[in-house]
Amino acid sequence: MVNLEQLKQRSGSQCELCKAQENLAAYEVPESAGQSTPQVLLCQVCRDQLDNPVQLDSDHWQCLADSMWSQEPAVQVLAWRLLKQLSGETWAQDLFDMLYLDTDHLAWAQAGTLPEERDLAQHRDCNGVRLQAGDNVTIVKDLDVKGSSLVAKRGTAVRGISLTDNPEHIEGRVEGQRIVILTKFVKKNG
Numbered sequence: 001m002v003n004l005e006q007l008k009q010r011s012g013s014q015c016e017l018c019k020a021q022e023n024l025a026a027y028e029v030p031e032s033a034g035q036s037t038p039q040v041l042l043c044q045v046c047r048d049q050l051d052n053p054v055q056l057d058s059d060h061w062q063c064l065a066d067s068m069w070s071q072e073p074a075v076q077v078l079a080w081r082l083l084k085q086l087s088g089e090t091w092a093q094d095l096f097d098m099l100y101l102d103t104d105h106l107a108w109a110q111a112g113t114l115p116e117e118r119d120l121a122q123h124r125d126c127n128g129v130r131l132q133a134g135d136n137v138t139i140v141k142d143l144d145v146k147g148s149s150l151v152a153k154r155g156t157a158v159r160g161i162s163l164t165d166n167p168e169h170i171e172g173r174v175e176g177q178r179i180v181i182l183t184k185f186v187k188k189n190g
Contacts, residue, residue, distance in 0.1 A: 007041040015043035016075045017082075018063040029074040030112050038074040050078070054122070055133040055163055058089050065095055073105050080109040123167050129188045131170060133163050137186040145179050152179065158186065 004026055014021050020043035027042040027050070042050070049056050061082055068079035080099055086092035101109060123131040126140055136159045143152040158172035158181065169180050 004041075007039060010072070011041045014041075015046055016040045016070065016072065017042060017046045017067045017078065018060065019066070020045065029077055040072065040074045040078065050082075052163075053085060056082075056085060057133065058086055058092065061086055062091060064092075068095060068099050073108075076101055077105060077109040077112075080106075081112065084109075123163050123170060123183055125186050125188045126184050127187055131161065131163065131183065131186075131188060133161065135161050136189040137161055137170070137172070138189055139174075139181070139185060140187055141185050143181065143185060145174075145177070148177065150175060150177060150179075152181070157189070 007026055008024070013024070015024060017040075023044035024041050025044075025047065026039045027047055029038050029040060045060060049060065064079045064083055067075055068083070070076055070079070076099075080096070080101055083092050083096040083099060087096055125131055125137060131137070136157060139152050139154055139156045139158065142154050144150075145152060152174045156174055158174060160172070162171040164171060164180070168183055170183055170186065171178060171180055173179075174181075
């Protein structure tokens with residue numbers, strides 16, 4: 001197993017996927033055919049999205065246009081998996097079509113693919129519109145906030161929501177307080 005200093009030296013102290021230089025940590029790339037689990041150096045944003053594929057931000061992953069050409073097999077495998085997951089985006093499909101992995105690395109990439117989007121529970125608003133992290137929503141009903149005297153009024157805009165593990169809940173900031181909101185009581189803006 002590679003230690004953190006070796007990863008920093010190999011990567012030039014930057015995320016091996018998006019080139020960010022802050023909040024770097026080792027990330028294990030599972031399903032390797034070898035004895036040990038290979039590691040890559042990733043930023044917090046990349047790690048969070050890999051650990052929670054429901055929240056993949058396709059704009060962030062345009063960085064794969066550069067990192068997919070890495071000489072490091074574990075980085076190539078992660079790029080393949082992410083591009084496969086994002087293949088609904090034209091730019092991602094174009095990159096995926098260009099990416100070549102040798103037979104062993106392709107088998108490794110396929111063995112640990114990210115769950116397909118249709119297999120994951122999705123957050124949907126009161127109209128059935130899919131919600132994504134960072135969306136702006138409007139509350140459609142007055143809501144009493146448990147544990148406080150706050151009432152989130154109908155028509156209140158909630159900007160930059162966060163998704164939770166439960167597809168019926170989102171998190172957002174209302175009147176300076178971070179609260180959990182049921183998705184059936186919000187509608188997506190725009």
